[in-house]
Amino acid sequence: MAKDSKTTSSSMEWRMTMPDNSSTRAEQCVEWQVTVPEGSTVKVEHETGVVARAWAWLVRFLVMMKDKFVGFFKNVWKLGVDDPRKVMHGFKVGLALALVTLFYYTRPLYEGVGGTTMWAVMTVVVVFEYTVGGCLYKGFNRATATATAGSIALGVHWIAHQSGKQFEPVILSSSVFLLASAATFSRFVPTIKTKFDYGITIFILTFSLVAVSGYRVDDLLQMAQQRFSTIAIGIIICLFVCIMIRPVWAGQELHLLIVRNMEKLATSLEGCIEEFFDDDSNSEKGRSQKSLGYKAVLNSKASEESQANLARWEPRHGRFGFRHPWSEYLKVGISMRYTAYCIEALNGCINSEIQAPNSVKECLSDECKKLVTQCAMVLKELSKSIKEMAQSSSLDLLVYDMNMAVQDLQDALRSLPSQLQEKAQVQNVATMPLMEVLPVITVASLLTEISVRIEGIVDAVDSLRELAGFKPVSDDKPEKASTSNDETKKTIEVI
């Protein structure tokens, strides 16, 4: 067996003795002694037979494949354990399909829909989505598109039939060409794309099939009726299984995503500042993980939008009414991303190569930490308020405190030059070291900007609260706080 070894640690002596009877295969017995200088590479190649080498390759290949498979299945297993609803979804699709096959094995049902059960199978496979909203969206699109395209195709067919045998193929083919072209182009229109993308595929498909097949099949109307009823059966089975067995609501998913992301934003903001001001590097990694939570917010645009689109199709479920203002969640998401961009820049500054000395950091440490704590408290309160769908009694007070913290930080910044001057005098340095102060000032400035953006989140959540009708609070405490809060805002604007 070829052996490839690299010494990495130190100069060493390598001795190996292999007794005659230890090997049963075509390997040769060897005894050797090598002195290897530091850092060099030794490659020993044996003259082994082709069979042995092939065997070795095979063993290594199998081990590698085994490792890959084991790794893959471990990942898949973890996926299932982390979110058992995904496994459940698999079983639900299986169940819906098994229910459809009943139509094949139960003769009366089979004859009732006339052998076009294929369409029911197809409907279940393509309509069954993870969320109820997805199912409803696809089911509605499929049903309406089939009905519309079917009726138009019948109309075109009738016209073609009236024009005589000669023109029939021409009219049918050109109608397919024109309608398919127009429908395909319409998919590029954003509003149509969002709501009817799947419907247009089905429209083109049904129209082409009906328009063309009519040339061969005599009783088109009966066929259309059969096909529509099988598709309806498929959709009903889908919706039944999807809604009755552990439903996953797109709306609720969106709601939870926003709540979770809000908490992550709070945690990562705290993590960033801890990283910047605290020197002791124990639990460095855990903190670093914590401070990267904002990345989830940066990357959740696509899932927020798709979930909001699907949530619109959903009926009343849990605490969400039929016309729940899902688009407001998108606005909250946008304002959160807006804050996350700033946290990203803050993170960049904190991890940059130019670092302020601890003595300078100390001057603003308390104020920065206090502001971040207040910001995080506002975010957590917002998250709690959305989660419980209840107005928060302490939110206005917390925003007020956050703004006070901003003011404190600005006061501290104002007195920073004199503080530094004192320090410089103690250290007998003439000029003020602006370059050393720079990172701290930038961090303070970005924190101020972040607090402004958090107020944007507060506004977005406020409009969500109004439109979604969050449970009101009973005491009149917040009213007072709100007034003083507005005053503070003005004060700060004047500054």
Added chain:
Amino acid sequence: MAKDSKTTSSSMEWRMTMPDNSSTRAEQCVEWQVTVPEGSTVKVEHETGVVARAWAWLVRFLVMMKDKFVGFFKNVWKLGVDDPRKVMHGFKVGLALALVTLFYYTRPLYEGVGGTTMWAVMTVVVVFEYTVGGCLYKGFNRATATATAGSIALGVHWIAHQSGKQFEPVILSSSVFLLASAATFSRFVPTIKTKFDYGITIFILTFSLVAVSGYRVDDLLQMAQQRFSTIAIGIIICLFVCIMIRPVWAGQELHLLIVRNMEKLATSLEGCIEEFFDDDSNSEKGRSQKSLGYKAVLNSKASEESQANLARWEPRHGRFGFRHPWSEYLKVGISMRYTAYCIEALNGCINSEIQAPNSVKECLSDECKKLVTQCAMVLKELSKSIKEMAQSSSLDLLVYDMNMAVQDLQDALRSLPSQLQEKAQVQNVATMPLMEVLPVITVASLLTEISVRIEGIVDAVDSLRELAGFKPVSDDKPEKASTSNDETKKTIEVI
């Protein structure tokens, strides 16, 4: 007709005379004179009949509908004019479908594939995608999934048939349940989702159809063979039309997207700084539009990823080989987004309420503008280099200049306190107004961070250049610049 009028400009006298014979409808003849004070509202309501009101409502409704339709079609028309390839795509789909209908009208062809032409229509409708990569991805997935699922289904069928009439439905139904469940769950695995999502849908569909339909149809093998050949015909027609007539390559789209976004990044960076330092607000709007180009970079993650996924399926086209390193484009995209986050924060600081007085801005104006110009030049050079797929001879020099500009800015920051002290003495102010300097310092600090992130883009493009084999430059100028550049980097790091 009810008339609702609001005076907005000034106090006025309003006189209206309507002669008897001017109206043929149920309107009453009126003559009135009103003197309206400034800013007040006049609402004159006639006692008209129900018919007249309904008519008025109908007219208004029709006008509104007309406006909506006209607006919608203007938008659609603009969409087509802006990117005629989208219109072309519509016609291509129409053409492919028209070609398939030939199978219906040409009897020999029709009999050759035995009446299952439906599958060819269906294949064209679902496989035809905008880009060649999309077509190939779906075509490959459909073909392999149909073949695999078909053979497994035949095997299961044989086993079920051997077990006797009683067990046949049980075995078939449970196999559908198990395979559909497993396949559906596997779609949640990210690697499978990216490459085979569509294939799995087709796998479940084909397996269910074949496994179930065998209970009724005798000659399963022949049916499977027919279906496969029609699907193959559909795929071949799709690919033929898609590749032969004005093909849209996902790879090229990705390439152009990255080039365009890089330019937008440069322009918006320049726009932001112009906005900050220039006071004259003429062409304010155009500049604002310009400075928001980075938003395109922030939002292009999804399209970059999907295009890179599809580009992998494409054969050699234009200057892109079969194994062109598409994933490197994604890395360039990530580093660009990383820079865009920082530009976003910069934009936030620039538009914030706390603004530095012009006298303070002046101190750093030249250095900041110079740095931004250098940053933009580097970005534009990178964009040009990617666009032409050629190594840039001046890039290293430009990066060197950018780093020099960073150093200049830092020098200016170092001398800022003394400059401000002078100014304060001139204005007879005792303390240094740190709060007034804050925005400028933050902007300078963010610009430094942006230049660091641009170096990240340079590295990403460099690794793309290496793997994609950009055309080399002939002169040896860059080598020199590169060395001095490394030295500068070190100098700056030491600072």
